Amino acid sequence: MNPIKVEHSPDATRLQSLGVQAWPVWSKEKSYFPWHYDATETCLFLEGEVVVTPEGEQPVTLKSGDLVTFPAGMSCTWEVRKPVRKHFAFDVEGG
16 A cells, blocks of 8 residues: 555645645755655645655655645655645644
C-alpha cells in the first residue's frame, strides 16, 4: 500500500479545520530530485503537477486541489512536471 495519503478536492470545512490558509507557501520550478521526510508533512497543492515515487512503491501523481500527507521516514523522488505552489505544514493533527 502506498504511504502517501491523497484527498482530491477536500471541502472548505476540512481545509479550514486544518488552518491551511495560514500555512506557508512553497514553490518549485520543473525539476527532478530525491527527498526524505524527517517529519510528517501535510500540504495543499495550489498549482502545478508532480509525480512522487516513494522507494519501492508506485508513483503518485499530485495536482492542484489535492490535500496530501507524506509520512515521516519516507524517501522518494519528486518529478515536478508543471511548476508547483503549495501550502505546507509539518506534523499537523488530523492530516
